[in-house]
Amino acid sequence: MVGFAGEVPVESFNGRRRRLWSEEAKRRIVAETLEPGASVSVVARRHDLNANMLFTWRRAFAVAAAGGGAMTLVPATITAESTPTLPRVPRTEAGRMEIVLAGGARVLVGADVDAAALARVVKALSRR
Numbered sequence: 001m002v003g004f005a006g007e008v009p010v011e012s013f014n015g016r017r018r019r020l021w022s023e024e025a026k027r028r029i030v031a032e033t034l035e036p037g038a039s040v041s042v043v044a045r046r047h048d049l050n051a052n053m054l055f056t057w058r059r060a061f062a063v064a065a066a067g068g069g070a071m072t073l074v075p076a077t078i079t080a081e082s083t084p085t086l087p088r089v090p091r092t093e094a095g096r097m098e099i100v101l102a103g104g105a106r107v108l109v110g111a112d113v114d115a116a117a118l119a120r121v122v123k124a125l126s127r128r
Helices: 023-033 040-046 051-065 115-126
Strands: 010-013 016-019 096-100 106-110
Touching: 023 040, 023 051, 040 051, 106 115
Parallel strands: none
Antiparallel strands: 010 016, 096 106
C-alpha cells in the first residue's frame, strides 16, 4: 500500500482484518480522484482499496460539502398553458369488431387496424 500505511490502524472482526481510515486520509485519497485525468480505480488500487469504497467516500464528502445532505423540495405548479391538449377521440362501437378464436381468446379491433399486424396477432394467438 502506498502513502498512508503508517496511518491506517487495523482491527480484527470475526477473524477478518479491517483497516480503519482516518477522516483526513479518506479526504486525501478522495482528493486524488478529483484531479484532472485521475481514475478512481487506479487510485483505489494504489491504496489497496475497493473502488466501490472510494466511490462511497466521494459521495459522502460531496453530500457533506453540499450542506450535510439536507434536501429541499421545490414547489411546482402545472398550469393549463403547460399541459398539452390532446384531441378527444369519441369512443364509439361503430367500426369495431370482435374476433373470438377457437381457444377462447378475444381480440377487439377498430376499423383502422393494420391488417398485417392483426394477422400476426391472430396467428400468434391461434398457436397457443
